Amino acid sequence: xxxDHRRTHNLLLISRLLSLRDSTSPFTLILDTLSQSSRPLxxxxxxxxxxxxxxxxxxxxxxxxxPGVAGAGGLTVIRAHRLPISALQTQITxxxxxxxxxxxxxxxxxxxPLCSSSPSSLAPFLSSLISPTTTLIATFSLDIPLSMPPxxxxxxxxxxxxxxxxxxxxxxxxxxxxxxITHMLEGKKARDRSLVEPGWGLEEGKxxxxxxxxxxxxxxxxxxxxxxxxxxxxxxxxFFLPAGAGFxxxxxxxxxxEKVILLEDHPEWRVSEQVKERGNGFEDEEGPKSTFSLxxxxxxxxxxDEVVLPYFDAQREGGIGGGGAILFxxxxxxxxxxxxxxxx
Amino acid sequence: MSQSLHHDLLSHHxxxxxxxxxxxTSVLGAxxxxxxxxxxxxxxxxSSTVIHLSFLHSAVFHSDAVRKWGVxxxxxxxxxxxxxxxGLSGLFLPDRTKDGVSMQAGLxxxxxxxKEKVKKVAAAVGSSKVVLVVEGPDVLLSVGGVSSMEVVxxxxxxxxxxxxxxxxxxxxxxxxxxxxxRLEMEEASFVTTLAHQAASVTSLRMLDTGLAKDVSGVLRVxxxxxxxxxxxxxxxxxxFVKDGSVEVFNRGQMRS
Numbered sequence: 001x002x003x004d005h006r007r008t009h010n011l012l013l014i015s016r017l018l019s020l021r022d023s024t025s026p027f028t029l030i031l032d033t034l035s036q037s038s039r040p041l042x043x044x045x046x047x048x049x050x051x052x053x054x055x056x057x058x059x060x061x062x063x064x065x066x067p068g069v070a071g072a073g074g075l076t077v078i079r080a081h082r083l084p085i086s087a088l089q090t091q092i093t094x095x096x097x098x099x100x101x102x103x104x105x106x107x108x109x110x111x112x113p114l115c116s117s118s119p120s121s122l123a124p125f126l127s128s129l130i131s132p133t134t135t136l137i138a139t140f141s142l143d144i145p146l147s148m149p150p151x152x153x154x155x156x157x158x159x160x161x162x163x164x165x166x167x168x169x170x171x172x173x174x175x176x177x178x179x180x181i182t183h184m185l186e187g188k189k190a191r192d193r194s195l196v197e198p199g200w201g202l203e204e205g206k207x208x209x210x211x212x213x214x215x216x217x218x219x220x221x222x223x224x225x226x227x228x229x230x231x232x233x234x235x236x237x238x239f240f241l242p243a244g245a246g247f248x249x250x251x252x253x254x255x256x257x258e259k260v261i262l263l264e265d266h267p268e269w270r271v272s273e274q275v276k277e278r279g280n281g282f283e284d285e286e287g288p289k290s291t292f293s294l295x296x297x298x299x300x301x302x303x304x305d306e307v308v309l310p311y312f313d314a315q316r317e318g319g320i321g322g323g324g325a326i327l328f329x330x331x332x333x334x335x336x337x338x339x340x341x342x343x344x
Numbered sequence: 345m346s347q348s349l350h351h352d353l354l355s356h357h358x359x360x361x362x363x364x365x366x367x368x369t370s371v372l373g374a375x376x377x378x379x380x381x382x383x384x385x386x387x388x389x390x391s392s393t394v395i396h397l398s399f400l401h402s403a404v405f406h407s408d409a410v411r412k413w414g415v416x417x418x419x420x421x422x423x424x425x426x427x428x429x430x431g432l433s434g435l436f437l438p439d440r441t442k443d444g445v446s447m448q449a450g451l452x453x454x455x456x457x458x459k460e461k462v463k464k465v466a467a468a469v470g471s472s473k474v475v476l477v478v479e480g481p482d483v484l485l486s487v488g489g490v491s492s493m494e495v496v497x498x499x500x501x502x503x504x505x506x507x508x509x510x511x512x513x514x515x516x517x518x519x520x521x522x523x524x525x526r527l528e529m530e531e532a533s534f535v536t537t538l539a540h541q542a543a544s545v546t547s548l549r550m551l552d553t554g555l556a557k558d559v560s561g562v563l564r565v566x567x568x569x570x571x572x573x574x575x576x577x578x579x580x581x582x583x584f585v586k587d588g589s590v591e592v593f594n595r596g597q598m599r600s
Binding site: 037079082110117143144150202207208213216218 | 509
């Protein structure tokens with residue numbers, strides 16, 4: 001697939017995902033870390049849903065500042081951190097049935113508490129929320145260790161069962177992993193020089209550092225998408241979701257304007273791909289350094305050009321031997337030369 | 345000096361408009377006490393009412409230390425602008441002290457006591473003016489045997505009663521990167537959960553290159569993108585705690 005084709009195709013896909021068109025993905029799983037919070041991406045979802053007047057139900061398990069304080073019209077927040085799952089389920093169903101429109105966006109701020117406290121009810125709970133008219137978006141933080149219920153307790157989760165994250169990945173129709181553009185660029189820079197990629201935050205190797213510098217940058221978010229089609233075939237692509245204006249919107253078929261761009265179209269991501277411009281008055285500093293003169297004088301260059309390389313003729317079309325003949329001149333003293341050998 | 349510290353490194357605690365959480369982490373070699381005290385002073389100098397719940401120190405320790413920042417806690421206490429909740433002295437005693445909380449009857453009882461005190465203050469001055477500062481709640485995980493989720497849930501409940509919450513916890517490597525035992529897992533889960541939810545994370549740590557005579561440690565502040573009211577997004581500076589004052593400066597900056 002050519003780049004242009006892929007660009008149009010995949011931008012159209014992410015545009016449909018973010019704008020919740022045609023129930024493209026009933027359950028989208030967002031994976032985030034301390035390097036890049038999922039909040040900018042979730043805000044984008046909320047923004048686009050609000051502009052289409054799709055009601056939003058925000059299920060908050062541990063948000064200290066849930067959205068809606070900012071005042072989005074059709075946004076309802078359910079405080080779920082004290083609710084048992086059955087009560088939460090009832091509340092959600094009641095809310096959904098009270099809505100005038102059929103479509104609804106469900107957002108779960110963090111799946112980690114649910115995975116820690118009752119991993120065995122995770123699957124039934126999520127599948128009860130998925131329906132053709134609702135879109136479910138849930139964030140799972142990869143760097144929060146899950147402390148599962150102890151063995152003896154009532155809600156114990158068997159050791160042999162898959163970890164909640166594996167289950168979630170299996171369920172999800174789309175997985176969006178968010179990354180920090182700053183950290184990705186630094187990592188790429190290191191890779192390009194065959195250096196070890198730097199760690200960030202807790203992986204920085206500095207005791208006491210929790211969040212790395214360059215985490216959740218203001219300019220935008222990198223989104224790595226894995227979209228599963230109904231056939232089961234996956235589409236993977238990296239995108240950049242710019243936070244403000246400043247990036248050109250792409251005009252997609254159907255008159256849709258999309259501000260998301262492919263990651264490889266990000267100007268700073270591309271810069272290391274391009275061969276650096278040379279010859280603007282500067283000496284190439286990357287050249288080998290030696291006390292010997294490795295250059296050629298003009299006279300030497302001229303003489304070198306006059307040298308006729310051996311077997312130069314052979315490279316011509318239908319050269320000396322013609323075809324694929326092997327040119328071999330036996331050396332009388334070294335090679336064992338025997339006329340009769342070929343005659344059998 | 346304290347003026348510039350306030351402007352640079354405390355502004356994000358004060359100027360945030362909506363409800364939010366600020367996390368302050370420290371390590372054994374770089375104590376967060378001075379930061380907490382300068383924060384208390386700055387909050388009281390602005391028009392906030394502060395509820396200070398400390399699981400690490402007693403009231404006397406704090407009032408002595410904050411006096412160095414030019415603020416008399418006793419005076420603010422009498423005006424009702426500063427309320428101290430002692431989580432240390434009576435934590436395992438039957439509730440005896442007037443301004444303390446006890447865990448004798450479990451975390452829920454403790455939380456109930458905190459909520460009552462917070463509600464009383466919020467009713468008096470209006471919840472939008474109340475800032476809750478919680479120092480060392482991670483101690484509950486290790487001594488109380490409760491899970492990180494339970495403590496986060498209590499913090500959420502308290503947070504709903506006030507305008508903003510600042511939580512100070514330990515982030516030594518032993519607390520945040522090991523996940524072998526249940527306690528290690530709970531500690532790590534507690535700190536990372538709060539860091540995920542926080543609008544700003546302030547981390548104090550020791551100098552990467554070792555001890556120095558004139559540098560006490562490194563202070564890093566990262567804010568999440570929604571809190572766009574500061575003109576900076578993240579910052580890393582060095583600091584030097586002297587007797588009674590703190591100097592904050594950039595790497596390589598000339599100092600007097």
